[in-house]
Amino acid sequence: xxxxxxxxxxxxxxxxxxxxxxxxxxxxxxxxxxxxxxxxxxxxxxxxxxxxxxxxxxxxxxxxxxxxxxxxxxxxxxxxxxxxxxxxxxxxxxxxxxxxxxxxxxxxxxxxxxxxxxxxxxxxxxxxxxxxxxxxxxxxxxxxxxxxxxxxxxxxxxxxxxxxxxxxxxxxxxxxxxxxxxxxxxxx
Numbered sequence: 001x002x003x004x005x006x007x008x009x010x011x012x013x014x015x016x017x018x019x020x021x022x023x024x025x026x027x028x029x030x031x032x033x034x035x036x037x038x039x040x041x042x043x044x045x046x047x048x049x050x051x052x053x054x055x056x057x058x059x060x061x062x063x064x065x066x067x068x069x070x071x072x073x074x075x076x077x078x079x080x081x082x083x084x085x086x087x088x089x090x091x092x093x094x095x096x097x098x099x100x101x102x103x104x105x106x107x108x109x110x111x112x113x114x115x116x117x118x119x120x121x122x123x124x125x126x127x128x129x130x131x132x133x134x135x136x137x138x139x140x141x142x143x144x145x146x147x148x149x150x151x152x153x154x155x156x157x158x159x160x161x162x163x164x165x166x167x168x169x170x171x172x173x174x175x176x177x178x179x180x181x182x183x184x185x186x187x188x
């Protein structure tokens with residue numbers, strides 16, 4: 001672990017390799033697990049605002065889940081999350097012709113219908129950020145469903161922090177990322 005501004009960062013972000021391999025996992029991170037994607041308070045408001053725009057992109061099961069639960073939910077631990085369909089798929093998941101899970105929000109973004117890509121927690125994956133009162137902890141989250149992504153990352157020698165560069169800049173800013181790169185070169 002090392003400190004970078006008001007963040008404590010796991011060295012695994014630098015030392016582990018990762019490139020999403022959707023052809024292998026089919027987007028399992030969006031349909032497996034027991035909770036929705038973590039949301040920041042502002043993101044929950046954004047979801048409320050853009051829901052009418054992204055609704056046509058959603059599956060009927062996603063629309064039904066959102067109509068019952070809302071555009072976001074509060075978990076038992078008090079955290080904001082995306083709602084789930086029957087306790088499994090994220091309500092915002094759609095599938096392509098190869099049955100790969102994709103994000104309806106991101107699809108609306110790619111089509112130019114909204115200017116918000118998706119929750120930053122999704123964009124940052126496999127990194128997870130835990131907010132504390134004085135700092136943020138940035139950790140690598142290894143999940144067996146991403147083993148193919150780890151293998152591909154090793155083959156192509158792409159560390160986690162480079163794979164999620166855009167998301168890290170989105171979350172922490174360009175200066176923070178530039179300093180991370182400097183620390184990474186001294187560690188490697």
